[in-house]
Amino acid sequence: MRTICVFTGTRAEYGLLRPVIRALGNESNAIVKLLVTGTHLADSHGATWREMERDDLPAYERIEVLMDSATECGVYTALGLGMIRYGDALRRMAPDLLVLLGDRYEAFAAAAAATVCNIPIAHLYGGELTYGAIDDAFRHAITKMSHLHFASTQAYRTRIVQLGEHPDRVFAVGALGVENIRTLELYSANETARHLNLEAGQPYLLATFHPATRSSKSAHAQLSALLDALDRFPGHAVVMTGANADAGGASINRLLVERAAACPQRYRFAMSLGTHLYLSAAKHACAVVGNSSSAIIEVPTLGVPSVDIGPRQAGRTRADSVISCADDAAQIVEAIRQALSDEFRRTAACSVNPYERPGTTTRIVRELLTQELANLSIKTFYDLRPPLPDPDAGAG
Numbered sequence: 322m323r324t325i326c327v328f329t330g331t332r333a334e335y336g337l338l339r340p341v342i343r344a345l346g347n348e349s350n351a352i353v354k355l356l357v358t359g360t361h362l363a364d365s366h367g368a369t370w371r372e373m374e375r376d377d378l379p380a381y382e383r384i385e386v387l388m389d390s391a392t393e394c395g396v397y398t399a400l401g402l403g404m405i406r407y408g409d410a411l412r413r414m415a416p417d418l419l420v421l422l423g424d425r426y427e428a429f430a431a432a433a434a435a436t437v438c439n440i441p442i443a444h445l446y447g448g449e450l451t452y453g454a455i456d457d458a459f460r461h462a463i464t465k466m467s468h469l470h471f472a473s474t475q476a477y478r479t480r481i482v483q484l485g486e487h488p489d490r491v492f493a494v495g496a497l498g499v500e501n502i503r504t505l506e507l508y509s510a511n512e513t514a515r516h517l518n519l520e521a522g523q524p525y526l527l528a529t530f531h532p533a534t535r536s537s538k539s540a541h542a543q544l545s546a547l548l549d550a551l552d553r554f555p556g557h558a559v560v561m562t563g564a565n566a567d568a569g570g571a572s573i574n575r576l577l578v579e580r581a582a583a584c585p586q587r588y589r590f591a592m593s594l595g596t597h598l599y600l601s602a603a604k605h606a607c608a609v610v611g612n613s614s615s616a617i618i619e620v621p622t623l624g625v626p627s628v629d630i631g632p633r634q635a636g637r638t639r640a641d642s643v644i645s646c647a648d649d650a651a652q653i654v655e656a657i658r659q660a661l662s663d664e665f666r667r668t669a670a671c672s673v674n675p676y677e678r679p680g681t682t683t684r685i686v687r688e689l690l691t692q693e694l695a696n697l698s699i700k701t702f703y704d705l706r707p708p709l710p711d712p713d714a715g716a717g
Contacts, residue, residue, distance in 0.1 A: 330359025355381030359691030424460030448477030495678025505671025540569030
């Protein structure tokens with residue numbers, strides 16, 4: 322019998338992990354324990370732990386790490402507190418394996434705690450690049466603390482090996498979010514409009530904007546450029562979802578709430594739509610706009626144009642359906658115009674998603690249950706051969 326702890330700290334990552342959790346729960350040789358934390362427990366982020374209650378998933382432990390303060394001080398306080406409390410929880414749970422997804426600071430704290438507790442880590446989605454966010458550093462650090470690696474593309478698998486991880490422990494499995502689109506029965510256009518409080522047939526843009534934490538611009542300035550651009554498309558309603566708990570996220574959410582209250586005829590705001598409604602909203606949107614990873618990873622499978630704004634997702638592999646632009650109002654306007662054009666919509670409808678592979682959940686679960694645990698925590702650095710040339714060789 323193998324005990325597997327699955328860590329979840331945000332609505333987005335839980336929506337991706339849900340099928341893996343359910344599949345593990347159906348295995349007779351696995352005991353699943355959930356460690357629930359982060360914005361799931363924050364009222365300011367929609368208290369999304371309630372969604373998990375409705376899903377009737379295995380027993381879980383809730384760990385509060387004070388996620389309501391979206392400032393730099395709040396982030397490093399939550400990180401330090403999380404390392405302490407996650408370590409205590411992992412010692413109580415005593416799992417054989419910890420499953421983490423992504424690159425956020427909560428996941429980094431859990432990985433560090435598991436490393437001290439000598440618990441092997443299975444990490445989903447290392448090897449990716451997001452130059453515009455501090456998550457980039459957390460992701461690579463988690464890779465170095467992890468023992469099994471599930472990459473979303475072959476290129477990302479190669480990068481994980483480049484970081485010194487043994488190829489036998491690195492698997493290119495595709496993106497769980499793409500598999501969700503293929504397996505969930507999404508709402509019809511009319512059902513989606515009703516859930517979003519829109520009139521049937523009303524064209525709309527779906528927008529999500531998170532702080533670009535390595536940008537020199539303030540979160541307020543970043544979002545203001547987007548809102549100014551969206552005002553140039555009065556024929557489209559705008560459905561906005563909330564920013565995450567990074568520094569500056571609270572400022573963004575206040576602006577979104579204010580905009581929805583001031584312009585209720587055009588703007589809708591929800592802190593969280595949940596996986597089912599979000600994917601349905603993306604499917605029936607005229608375009609998905611902002612700087613969320615979902616616009617790059619999942620939305621191309623829906624055949625819907627995406628506009629990726631600013632540096633936050635810079636470095637990610639992207640499909641032909643994704644338009645990239647600077648966080649400047651004029652450039653955003655031009656990108657949205659291109660996305661709404663008939664020609665580009667035809668391009669998006671037939672684009673190939675590099676994150677799509679068959680059997681993603683099945684492959685992950687198989688490796689989690691069959692990998693030999695006895696020597697898993699023993700890691701060596703896998704050197705690339707031949708070694709890189711020494712640039713100083715022969716200098717004298």
